[in-house]
Amino acid sequence: MSSPTASRDWHEADWRDAGGIAAAVNAGRARAVDVTAAALERIRQANPALNAFTAVTADRAMARAVAVDAMRAAGQRVGRLAGVPFAVKNLIDIEGISTLAGSRINRDHPPASADGVLVKRLEAAGAICVGALNMGEYAYDFTGENLHDGPSRNPHDLARMTGGSSGGSGSAVAGGLVPLALGSDTNGSIRVPASLCGIFGLKPTFGRLPRTGSFPFVSSLDHLGPFARSVRDLALAYDAMQGPDAGDPACVVRKSEPTLGKLVAGAGGLRIARAGGYFRQGAFPEALQAMDKVSAALSVATEIELPEAARARAAAYVITTTEGAALHLPRLRERPGDFDPDVRDRLIAGAMIPAPFVAQAQKFRRWYRDAVLRLFNDVDVILAPSTPCTAPRIGQKTFVLDGVELPVRPNLGIYTQPISFIGLPVAAVPVPLPGGLPIGVQVIAAPWREDIALRVAYTLEAAGVARAPRPANMFAPTG
Amino acid sequence: MTQAETDLDTYIGATAALLGIQIDPSWLEPIRFHLEVSLRMARLVEAFALPDNAEPAPVFTA
Numbered sequence A: 001m002s003s004p005t006a007s008r009d010w011h012e013a014d015w016r017d018a019g020g021i022a023a024a025v026n027a028g029r030a031r032a033v034d035v036t037a038a039a040l041e042r043i044r045q046a047n048p049a050l051n052a053f054t055a056v057t058a059d060r061a062m063a064r065a066v067a068v069d070a071m072r073a074a075g076q077r078v079g080r081l082a083g084v085p086f087a088v089k090n091l092i093d094i095e096g097i098s099t100l101a102g103s104r105i106n107r108d109h110p111p112a113s114a115d116g117v118l119v120k121r122l123e124a125a126g127a128i129c130v131g132a133l134n135m136g137e138y139a140y141d142f143t144g145e146n147l148h149d150g151p152s153r154n155p156h157d158l159a160r161m162t163g164g165s166s167g168g169s170g171s172a173v174a175g176g177l178v179p180l181a182l183g184s185d186t187n188g189s190i191r192v193p194a195s196l197c198g199i200f201g202l203k204p205t206f207g208r209l210p211r212t213g214s215f216p217f218v219s220s221l222d223h224l225g226p227f228a229r230s231v232r233d234l235a236l237a238y239d240a241m242q243g244p245d246a247g248d249p250a251c252v253v254r255k256s257e258p259t260l261g262k263l264v265a266g267a268g269g270l271r272i273a274r275a276g277g278y279f280r281q282g283a284f285p286e287a288l289q290a291m292d293k294v295s296a297a298l299s300v301a302t303e304i305e306l307p308e309a310a311r312a313r314a315a316a317y318v319i320t321t322t323e324g325a326a327l328h329l330p331r332l333r334e335r336p337g338d339f340d341p342d343v344r345d346r347l348i349a350g351a352m353i354p355a356p357f358v359a360q361a362q363k364f365r366r367w368y369r370d371a372v373l374r375l376f377n378d379v380d381v382i383l384a385p386s387t388p389c390t391a392p393r394i395g396q397k398t399f400v401l402d403g404v405e406l407p408v409r410p411n412l413g414i415y416t417q418p419i420s421f422i423g424l425p426v427a428a429v430p431v432p433l434p435g436g437l438p439i440g441v442q443v444i445a446a447p448w449r450e451d452i453a454l455r456v457a458y459t460l461e462a463a464g465v466a467r468a469p470r471p472a473n474m475f476a477p478t479g
Numbered sequence B: 001m002t003q004a005e006t007d008l009d010t011y012i013g014a015t016a017a018l019l020g021i022q023i024d025p026s027w028l029e030p031i032r033f034h035l036e037v038s039l040r041m042a043r044l045v046e047a048f049a050l051p052d053n054a055e056p057a058p059v060f061t062a
Helices: A018-027 A032-050 A058-073 A117-124 A167-174 A191-197 A231-241 A260-265 A285-297 A309-334 A341-351 A355-375 A450-462 B003-019 B025-046
Strands: A053-056 A085-089 A128-133 A157-161 A180-185 A200-203 A223-228 A272-275 A302-304 A381-385 A398-401 A404-407 A426-431 A439-445
Touching (some): A018 A231, A032 A053, A032 A058, A032 A128, A085 A167, A117 A128, A117 A180, A167 A180, A167 A191, A180 A200, A191 A200, A191 A426, A200 A450, A223 A231, A231 A260, A285 A426, A285 A450, A309 A341, A309 B003, A309 B025, A341 B003, A341 B025, A355 B025, A426 A450, A439 A450, B003 B025
Parallel strands (some): A085 A128
Antiparallel strands (some): A053 A128, A180 A223, A426 A439
16 A cells, blocks of 8 residues: 655656656657556556546557557657647546546446547547546536545645646646646636646637547637646647647637747747736735735736626536536436536536526626627637636535625636636636745636737746646655 | 525535436535535626627527
């Protein structure tokens, strides 16, 4: 039995970025098999403490690594992510294992017959899938806790939440197990764990990346996207995954718009504003401190208000709970006892919301989209906190926002929901604070301008303001 | 228990029967809590006046 507090010193290879690995493999300075074996060993050592992975695909990964090395030896192109280990939130299909979506019920599903499209695209670029990641049940979660698999743990403090629902993704990347992971974001499930775990995350524009081969939650709000420890790695992964796919009706037919080469353009000339009003209310001092640091680094002097942001969050809440309930209604009828009660009871309540409220929420969504898009006539980027606070303790049920005690689980996403509600692209950047836990800031751009969000994130990283902090120790079993 | 809570419990019972969901009595309180939160959110959205010709966000394309 491994101790959850055991640790070992870091080796430099543990924290290597995806771009560095791929460059070394492409140049013949490293072999994919060695990189992959090292990642699998780190997972073996650290996962008992972090609980980030629910399945490790070691045989598949090593076979793929051998193939990458063989292709390179034969003089073939091996891709811009050659030899980069990555892991996948277990709501995106991995051939040969069941897509659990964090549930007990889906354990009865047969293994996926094919990889999800994004997994295929990363592997087509040379990356190597090493396993499936823990997550909140059916993605209806902001904590990273899971009744069936146990909570994913925050590498900066094992007693604290990773955030969710892509909790395993946050833990695996922040803990140095993999440099790259995939997650999903319906209301904040990439940006919340990126914030609490202190890593970068990209929630692209709604409809940009195909969700084909993933288990849905709220089809009108679901996005997929990458996590990484650098902006460059985010851009590398994002560029490799772009492009339409007919299997996802929400995915637009739009040519790939690479971002990696644009990062160095920086933030010069961009009009950047800070979101005030709703996005100041309820913020803990650390969230405001992170916003102050980022705003100062970008010389932001303008504060703007997103109109009706609280109502937008409410409308996202209503659409989420009702669409989610509709998706799960057969399971609520047949296997209610197999749900996490926290998820089940919310879904049952969602099934009972009268339909006119849902129709109104969808009409309001269009009004709000038009109102917010008008703001982009005057600004290119809006900054907002990712979460109201740093990572709460695992098991913590409530916190106080603006003097009101509220449940943690639905309210960690108060600042992310009004943004994903209208599908805006967001680069979530981690801001380490002196002596404390990291916390994230959302760099929000107009639809289809992921390049601008990533340019600003890259500028903040280059200035040392945004950075994925290395946990004090690499977690390892005591034997 | 307030009259509003009693009314909501009656609604939950009737709707659960309509939907074919069996509710254990111990689930009633958390379901009522979540329903109250969701209805509060829904009413906040409903209170925002929109014109009759307001289009919903999703648009079907034939």
